[in-house]
Amino acid sequence: MMVAKRVRSVVPSKIRELFEKASKMEDVISLGIGEPDFDTPQFIKDAAVRALKSGETKYTSNLGILKLREAVSEKYKKEYGLEIDTNEILMTIGAYEAVYLAFQALIDEGDEVIVPDPAFPCYINDAAMIGAKSVRVPIKEENEFRLIPEDVNEKITRKTKMLITCYPNNPTGGVLKKEDYKGISEICEDSNIILLSDDIYEKIVYDYKPQCFKKYYDKTIITNSFSKTYAMTGWRVGFAVAEREYITPMLRIHQYVAACLNAPAQEAACEALRSDQRCVERMVNEYRKRRDYVVKRLNDMGLKTILPKGTFYCYPNIKSTGMSSSQLS
Structure with missing residues (x-):
């Protein structure tokens, strides 16, 4: 079979491998994939139904x-005081895209x-597909x-072109201090490298x-999605926020990879x-209860586990x- 060289460098996802195994087993609670177990809030589903019925297809x-x-x-203006032009926003098929x-x-x-x-595997494999080198920085x-x-x-x-960050962090649940944001931004600016903040x-x-990060450094590309916040993983709605010098070439590829995200x-x-964002608050409050319980149980079992300040993951030693x-998996 003739397989492109770039594909041979891509490592199959262990996360997906475990997910597939668990899906075929009975009486197993799968912890193999980062997915909320909540349903998408009804008012969000209703909006999609209205779009379908009104011909927004x-x-x-x-x-x-x-x-x-x-x-x-509006979100970035309200939450971070950032002025983002609508032409500096690209809707994508999840943050993955x-x-x-x-x-x-x-x-x-x-x-x-x-x-x-550690980091989410897609960063390493996206680099491998284009023949770039991933340089790893241990987070301890x-x-x-x-x-x-x-x-x-x-x-x-x-040779450094880009730094990837993901905070709150997958898979550790760690978060950054304000001085970390400032310090990392200054380093990127001094070295003239792109900062991609997932x-x-x-x-x-x-x-x-x-x-x-975009508050501190203009050459930041924000990637984000609705998947985790609103329990919309299967909807595949994400976006990128960046200056036009980055959005324009990304859009050029998006036109031929996906054309557009589905309308509903x-x-x-x-x-x-x-x-109303109370649906998010309710989910986060439930995650907090689970976090406290799981971390206590793991520590009681002798598995040292730091209390995560973000995400719905914990990272036991x-x-x-x-x-x-x-x-162990």
């Missing part, structure tokens, strides 16, 4: 429907991309899984107010942003078991 603008991009712009487009549009073969370790338990600016600085070379867990936080899902996402993560 055609192609949309490649960027996405204007009122949704306006709602995204937004990250993929950034790599395809802005990274060349031989470039280096700095990635926290003793630092509560923060990405330390000095550690980033040590990894920068003349912010899909920004609303799932506990006694913590997230910052936004965009209408539903607009309703999600512009309606399993060294005492003598097993690797794959063996």
Whole structure:
């Protein structure tokens, strides 16, 4: 079988492998994939139904429907004081596509991309597909899984093109301090590299107010989605926010990869942003209860686990078991 060289460098996802195994087993609670177990709030589903019934089923603008991009712009103005033009927002098929487009549009073969370790697997594989090198920066338990600016600085070379961050962090649940945001931004500016901030867990936080890298550094690409915040993983609604010099080449690829996001899902996402956010608060409150219970139980079992300040993950230290993560899974 003739397989393209770029595909041979892509490693199959262990997360998906475990997900498929668990789906075929009886009486198993699958913890193999990052998905809310809540249903999408009814008012969001109702908006999609209204769109279907009113004939909103055609192609949309490649960027996405204007009122949704306006709602995204309003969100960043309200929450972070940022002025985002609607032409600096690209609606994508989940945050997955937004990250993929950034790599395809802005990274060349031989470039280096700095990635926290551990990290979501798509960053490593998106780099591999275009022949770029992933340079890993360990995020450590003793630092509560923060990405330390000095550690980033040590990894920068003349080939470095981009830094990836994901905070609140998947898979550790760690968060950054304000000085981390500032320090990392200053390093990126001094080195003239792109900062891609994957912010899909920004609303799932506990006694913590997230910052936004774009407040500190213009060459930031925000990738985000509705999947985790609104329990909309299957809807596949995401977006990228960046200056036009980045959005324009990303859009050029998006036109031929996806053309546009499906119209009813965009209408539903607009309703999600512009309606009462108590549904998000209720889900986060439930996650908090589960977090407290799980972390206590793991620590009682002798598996040291730091209390996460974000996401719906925890990251136990399993060294005492003598097993690797794959063996334990």
